[in-house]
Amino acid sequence: MPQFYLPGPWQSQKPTILTPEVAHHLRVRRIQLGEFFPVFDGKGQVAKGDLLSLSGNTGQVQLSEIRMDTHRETPYAITLAQGLAGGDKMDWIIEKAVETGAQNIAPMQCERSILKLTRASDQERVHKRLNHWEGIIQAACEQCDRTICASLESIQTFDAYLQASSKPALKLLLSPDATKSIYSVLLENIPQDLVLMIGPEGGHSPEEAKQAQAAGYQLVSLGERVLRTETAGVVAITTVHSVWNAEMQNRLKRGDL
Numbered sequence: 001m002p003q004f005y006l007p008g009p010w011q012s013q014k015p016t017i018l019t020p021e022v023a024h025h026l027r028v029r030r031i032q033l034g035e036f037f038p039v040f041d042g043k044g045q046v047a048k049g050d051l052l053s054l055s056g057n058t059g060q061v062q063l064s065e066i067r068m069d070t071h072r073e074t075p076y077a078i079t080l081a082q083g084l085a086g087g088d089k090m091d092w093i094i095e096k097a098v099e100t101g102a103q104n105i106a107p108m109q110c111e112r113s114i115l116k117l118t119r120a121s122d123q124e125r126v127h128k129r130l131n132h133w134e135g136i137i138q139a140a141c142e143q144c145d146r147t148i149c150a151s152l153e154s155i156q157t158f159d160a161y162l163q164a165s166s167k168p169a170l171k172l173l174l175s176p177d178a179t180k181s182i183y184s185v186l187l188e189n190i191p192q193d194l195v196l197m198i199g200p201e202g203g204h205s206p207e208e209a210k211q212a213q214a215a216g217y218q219l220v221s222l223g224e225r226v227l228r229t230e231t232a233g234v235v236a237i238t239t240v241h242s243v244w245n246a247e248m249q250n251r252l253k254r255g256d257l
Helices: 020-028 090-101 121-146 158-163 182-188 204-214 229-254
Strands: 036-040 043-054 057-070 076-083 106-108 172-173 196-200 218-221
Touching: 020 036, 036 106, 076 090, 076 172, 076 229, 090 106, 090 121, 090 229, 106 121, 158 204, 172 182, 172 204, 172 229, 182 218, 196 229, 204 218, 218 229
Parallel strands: 076 106, 076 196, 172 196, 172 218
Antiparallel strands: 036 043, 043 057
């Protein structure tokens, strides 16, 4: 049975009120009164829910066996800094980034972005879009059994994102023109928090690539083929896990961890 997102705080001593979204999902799944189902709070807590009532857009559930469970999270955090893409591509990118293990998603308006959402007059659209993406993150966590929801940053310009502090030391900008492969860079570095920066349709402009390099980003390639913006992030995240998870297993065997 899939898990259901039920934000905290939780209490095991008394019933918890269901959100309209959970009530709807339980009804769609035909969960009956007295039936148990798994829930998570998006911060690592999981529990077993006993459905007590369900009426309209609400209901009550009794939670038990509340515990922390983060075994599907990696010890290193991946930030996907994604150039805004047009149409419904951002929905797909965010969904697949969560499913493949990104812990943070930072939407950026780049020079070549078709979607423009950083003007003062766009604030209502931005608010709606961010709420929509938060829902996608929660649904993706339900689908792939992650218990910690990826964080979603506000939409920023490319320049503003580069200037923001508190970024990991390892920062990679994916470019088909790069001479160094992401694979080789990952082999050269121990598993650690990192940023994967992906351009919008058409990629980053030459000026943006120079700015990123000046800010400490390494330009890396995903291979011989030029990937679409909605494909590049998924491939990059998967590559990180493939290389670094294998490295951590090797270090465990050697006793280095």
